[in-house]
Amino acid sequence: MFELDVENSKPIYEQLMDKFKELMINDVLQEHNQLPSIRILARELTINPNTIQKAYKQLESDGYIYTLPGKGNFVAPPTSLKNSLEEKIRNDLEKVFAEALYIGIDKHEIYRLLEKGGDS
Amino acid sequence: MFELDVENSKPIYEQLMDKFKELMINDVLQEHNQLPSIRILARELTINPNTIQKAYKQLESDGYIYTLPGKGNFVAPPTSLKNSLEEKIRNDLEKVFAEALYIGIDKHEIYRLLEKGGDS
DNA sequence: TGGGTGTATTATTCTTCCTAATACAGTTCA
DNA sequence: TGAACTGTATTAGGAAGAATAATACACCCA
Numbered sequence: 001m002f003e004l005d006v007e008n009s010k011p012i013y014e015q016l017m018d019k020f021k022e023l024m025i026n027d028v029l030q031e032h033n034q035l036p037s038i039r040i041l042a043r044e045l046t047i048n049p050n051t052i053q054k055a056y057k058q059l060e061s062d063g064y065i066y067t068l069p070g071k072g073n074f075v076a077p078p079t080s081l082k083n084s085l086e087e088k089i090r091n092d093l094e095k096v097f098a099e100a101l102y103i104g105i106d107k108h109e110i111y112r113l114l115e116k117g118g119d120s
Numbered sequence: 121m122f123e124l125d126v127e128n129s130k131p132i133y134e135q136l137m138d139k140f141k142e143l144m145i146n147d148v149l150q151e152h153n154q155l156p157s158i159r160i161l162a163r164e165l166t167i168n169p170n171t172i173q174k175a176y177k178q179l180e181s182d183g184y185i186y187t188l189p190g191k192g193n194f195v196a197p198p199t200s201l202k203n204s205l206e207e208k209i210r211n212d213l214e215k216v217f218a219e220a221l222y223i224g225i226d227k228h229e230i231y232r233l234l235e236k237g238g239d240s
Numbered sequence: 241t242g243g244g245t246g247t248a249t250t251a252t253t254c255t256t257c258c259t260a261a262t263a264c265a266g267t268t269c270a
Numbered sequence: 271t272g273a274a275c276t277g278t279a280t281t282a283g284g285a286a287g288a289a290t291a292a293t294a295c296a297c298c299c300a
Contacts, residue, residue: 009256011288025222037245048290053247070245070297081223089220093230096212097237102145103201103209110213110234114227117217129287131257157276168259173278190266190276 004045012047016055024064024075035065035073124165132167136175144184144195155185155193 002019004012023029038056042049056073059065063081065073100110122139124132143149155161158176162169176193179185183201185193220230 013288021219021222025218038247039245050291051289054288056246067246068298069247070299072245078222078224086223086225089216089223089225090233092212092216093220093225093233094237096209096216097234098145099141100209100213101237102141102198103206104198105206105209105213107234113210113213114217114230117214117221133257158278159276170260171258174257176277187277188267189278190268192267192276 004047013051013055013058016052017059020055020059021064029075031075031077033075035075037072124167133171133175133178136172137179140175140179141184149195151195151197153195155195157192 004015006012008015010018020029020035029035035056036044038049038052042052045052056065056067060067060073061082062085063076066076066080067073097110101107124135126132128135130138140149140155149155155176156164158169158172162172165172176185176187180187180193181202182205183196186196186200187193217230221227
């Protein structure tokens, strides 16, 4: 399904979260799709099940996925995302804007990057 | 000069970097201004000098500041910022845009946040 | 019932963060 | 020159987080 970078300084469970968020954002994983089971994914990636569980648990508490005990983990509708997440992302936006302008990326360039991406 | 949050999960040296970047971005610290000496700042914040040094060293390797051994640390002109940094910030921009759109923040809102901020 | 799912717990190892205590070298200035 | 700054480097140790390992338990479903 994807690879991990063991050399990366970022913790494995965070890399996992990023990968899954990416898949959801790019609509590869859609609402109510099932995520790979903890044990299977752990075997495929040859990492510890507890590490997967940690990533899933965090994704769940952020509202990206939901869990049905005994059944599995599934992509949550974006409406169930936590408000605290939106706050955080607004802050991220402001922060990266300030930094981008400081290092010399100008507004038009930022506009371009925004338009280049999503649809909404 | 500023406070640190010991409870914060973010490492102290990263908090320090953020604080100084913020001061530079907001023009409180300007080109060639001297930063507080490692020992003095360590005493003021009651943290270990090595922690300050780590923050300064990282800021230097990113190109935010430059060091004159025996003299001190100084704010670098933005032109000396590393290209790798610009790459990183472009990625951050794209990533946070995708995430913002996914959670339901629309483009106009992002525009608003951008205009609210800097001047450039 | 059997085999899948998630969950919880305990112990162990490894790495990073931070502190602590030094020692060394360049700069400044009286 | 020498005292008092500056940054730099090294070694050691403690604390916390990341990851592994090995279980055990509970839920779901054919």
